[in-house]
Amino acid sequence: MDLDELDRLWERHPAWRVLRAHNAPLILSFLGRRFIDDNRGAVPLGELVSALDDELFAVHRATPDRYPQDAAAYVDDWSDPKAGLLRRFYPAGSEEVHVEATPALEKAYRWVEGLRSRSFVGTESRLQTLVELLRQIVHGAQADPAERVAELERRRDAIERELADAREGRVAVLDDTALRERYQQFAGTARELLGDFREVEDNFRALDRSAREKIAGWDGGKGALLEELVSSRTDIASSDQGRSFQAFYDFLLSEGRQDELSDLLDAVIGMPQLGADRRVRRVHHDWADAAERTQQTVRGLSEQLRRFLDDQVWVENRRVLDLVRAVEASALAVRDRPPADIGVQVDEPGLPIALVFERPLYDPQPDVVVDSMPAPQAVDEVEFDSLFAQHVIDTARLIGNIRAIVPPRATVTLDDIVALYPVQEGAAEILGYLTLDDEELSIAVAENGPETTIDYVDAAGTPRRVRMPQVTVTRR
Template sequence: MDLDEIDRLRERHPAWRLLRAHNAPLILAFLGGRFIEGNRGAVPAGELVSALDDFLYAVHRTEPERYVADPAAYLDDWATPEAGWLRRFYPAASDEVHYEATPALERAYAWIQSLRSRAFVGTESRLQTAVDLLRQIVHGSETDADQRIAEIERRQAAIEAELAAARRGRFDTLDDTALRERYQQFAATARELLRDFREVEENFRSLDRSAREKIAGWGGGKGELLADLVSSRMDITASDQGRSFQAFYDLLLSEERQSELTDLLGAVQSLPQLPVDSRLRGVHHDWADAAERTQQTVRNLSEQLRRFLEDQVWVENRRVLDLVRTVEAAALAARETPPLDIGLVVDQPGVPIALPFERPLYDPQPDVAVDSLPAPAELDVTELDGLLTQRFVDTERLTENIRAVVPPRTSVALDEIIALYPVEEGIAEILGYLSLHGDGITVETTDEQTVIGYADSGGAPRRVRMNRALVRRA
């Protein structure tokens, strides 16, 4: 970063202005504890004023001359565009002002927290995390199948060696230092996620604000505005930040992952070696709340598009109705005083004359007899012997034959099964074997040819040439 960029940030960035403010300790202590530590979203103005009044009362008990302004005045100053530490707005279906923390407040509070001295700074777990991330990058981008197979086999060998050692009662456990180090890293990552959510929400809110401004000042057609707004939304959704947030949100909403996080957090909080942080016990619920607030901002943008379309349709319908009423009024006025010259022009100067005797006389037509009934067809004598000789193939019996011959998780050739259980129902029974699918049984055909012998309904020996079939059990 060069000197000019740092100077612009010092003068314009709300987080830096907050650190330079005279009442910065009050802002960070109250707003940081209220919004960031409590992971709260929008708060009504009355509730926030009351909480700040209680906070100032506790301060005045030790320092009566410090921070003597009215609590409501403090909040108004912190929410001005020049400050930018609180967002003041009216939510939908509410007539009371609400306040919400901005990403600038989150950044300033995080920097202040980083200044606190730490008695323990872990490095080993972060090195392992860095190495794991490098492995994910390298192996996740590998396109060579042999390299991927080699890496999977390496991990498989390591897991099998660890499993064998555990069965012999030999396994390593983390000591107290390693546990505290990893818990510290988890706590920092969990809080960083909450802080990042506010920035993602602010980006979506900026898109919503720009959409409202375009809608308010738009004078063209609907199609152009909708194309502009949808493309802007798609740009954020398709960005790296948008795709990462959507993947995180989908993963967090998984019932299995929620249950796993709850069990893991409960087990970690019960370890006596770790310092208990009550906020981290339900941090996955805080993640879900923060993600839901971000999604609500996106839904607000969709609601703005819907309202714009409804307003445009209403305006167009109103215009059509005005035109219809204008036509009706003109018609009523013309009925009372019809115009003498309506401006019609006749193309031909005369009217064609047709004398009555020029028309032909009536010529009756003879009646036509129409026979619409089809001729009766000759009835053929249907031979029913083929229907009476149909044979039923019991697929349950075929399934029992397979289970008696094929062990689980193995496969056997169909001709070997038929050699043990001869065909009784002819070619239909062989087709019955090939159609079996389900109950853990699958039949696959190969390119190899084989010959299967069977007896037909009359007992005569028959042979059929077909692709060799393998019967597999799960």
């Protein structure tokens, strides 16, 4: 970084400005504790002012003149757009101003947090992580099948040696130092991940703000604007950041992954030699909350597009009505005194003459009788057996089965659902699960993944088996 770039950051970046502020300790201690440590999203402005007022009361008991302004004045300064520490906005369906922390506040807080001296700095676990990342990079980019097979065989041999040692009672256990080192690295990475979510949310919000600015100042056709906005939304979703966020969100929504994380965190909390923070127990829920706030920002962009279409239709209809009223008003204005220069000029010098008797006389036509009733012998007998043999799959019942066993933001396989609610209508019911169309559910078929089998009994009482790709059902 050169001198000019550092000079611009020193003057303009909100994180650097807060470090130069005289009340920086109050900002970082109060806002950092409420928003970053507690991983809180938007809060009402009045609630934040009340909490800061309690904080200042406790400070003034020890040092009365340290922070002379009142709580409302401090919050107004911090939420000013020039300060860049808090973002003020009105949430949908609320008439009260809310505020939330910005990525600049997160960066400043994390930097100051890193200034504290640490009694224990682990290096071995980070070296292990770096080596493992290098292995994933090198072997993940390897396209040669022979090289990939050799690497997999090496891993298999290592696992077999470890299994043999475990069967003979030789188990290598990490000592307390190694455990604390790895826990320290996990806790730091978990906190950094929450900060990354705040920055990703801010990037999506910048896209939403750009879309609103384009909509407000657009004077062209709807098609061109929608094409540009949808293209921008697609670019974000297909970018490295968008794909990485979606992969993380899908990973976090997996029920199996959630159960595994919960079990691992419970085991870590139960280790007395670590002295783990109790907040680590719910860190995966904090990740889910942060990811959900990011998804709400993306949904806000889609809602803005829908409102734009509705508003544009209303404006066009209003324009047509204004034109009709203008024509009516002009006609009424000249009704009594029509303009002399309005008329029709005909180039033909005379008018054509048509005598009355040159027209043909009226010639009545005979009535035509149409008999559309078929003869009795022409009526065919209709077979209704095939009509009554039709089966209609009750999709509402299938959706009810899914909602009964799948909690929100969880994923299960179709064979798990069928195990609890056996198939009653044969193969048509299995196809009914695949064709469910509900905004709350998402059906995914693993085309190249593992296969699964589903057993059922048809209407004739014959056992049947269906072999198909694995199907996963996700409830949003």
